[in-house]
Amino acid sequence: MTDVVETPEAETEEVVETAVAPLDDAMVRKVIEGALLAAGQPMTVAKLLELFAVDEDREPPAKDLVQAMLEDIAADCDGRGFELVEVGSGWRFQVRAETAPWVNRLWEEKPQKYSRALLETLALIAYRQPITRGDIEEIRGVAVSSHIIKTLTEREWVKVVGHRDVPGRPSLYATTRQFLDYFNLKSLEDLPSLSELRDFEELNQSLDLDDSEKEALAEAEERDGIEEAQTEVAEAAAEGNTESAEAEAEAEAEAEAEAEAEAEAEAEAETSIESTGHDNPVEHTESEQTPQS
Structure with missing residues (x-):
């Protein structure tokens, strides 16, 4: 008779998923406003979303929510001395044009x-x-x-x-x-x-x-x-200097060629004299033909 061994059922482990709570909309807006004020330069929606990406215990806001928040903040700036506008590099706070003449007095440089x-x-x-x-x-x-x-x-x-x-x-x-x-x-x-x-x-x-x-x-x-x-004069002067430099170079080359030709002529003359063995062959011949007294 064969004994039947019953194996206990495997205990199932319950995986408890911790719900990640989304960040409150009011806090999202405050973060956006603070970031735009502190950045000192325009910020895109993608750049703003990066601020929330490092929060592991918080679900980052959706892109559409951030865009909507920016539009709401811009609408709330109506009637104030500053505004939130979207430019080529992103969103930024800036002084309104009608208040600029007074605000510009903060800087002495015109x-x-x-x-x-x-x-x-x-x-x-x-x-x-x-x-x-x-x-x-x-x-x-x-x-x-x-x-x-x-x-x-x-x-x-x-x-x-x-x-x-x-x-x-x-x-x-x-x-x-x-x-x-x-x-x-x-x-x-x-x-x-x-x-x-x-x-x-x-x-x-x-x-x-x-x-x-x-x-x-x-x-x-x-x-x-x-x-x-002044630029045109400088360019003309540069062209003139280039032409004069080229002319000087050509003159120097011609002078060197003439000097080399003269040196070759003198060398040939010395070689001819040395081959005859006389300093002045014409006068020597005439002296030999003169009768003795």
């Missing part, structure tokens, strides 16, 4: 005035990008100062995005995210249409610039013209 030539160049790059310096000069009808391109690149408003596949491979310029941020634009689609643009002289009148500001703009334009002329 905002820089830009010349008409620089603004026209920037506008052409913004609306015709990518564009070369030659294209800009062809449209404006005048040369583009190197100072203007340098200023725009140092401000990080434009950058080189490539080179045109033509002889000389000129650089192609386009605007940057910093350009969008500075002019409160979310994308290039937010640029005003060309039909909305007016002449810069009318723009100055609409801005109601005082005499000192107009003089500053005039001085900036004059400075650009002077620097452009």
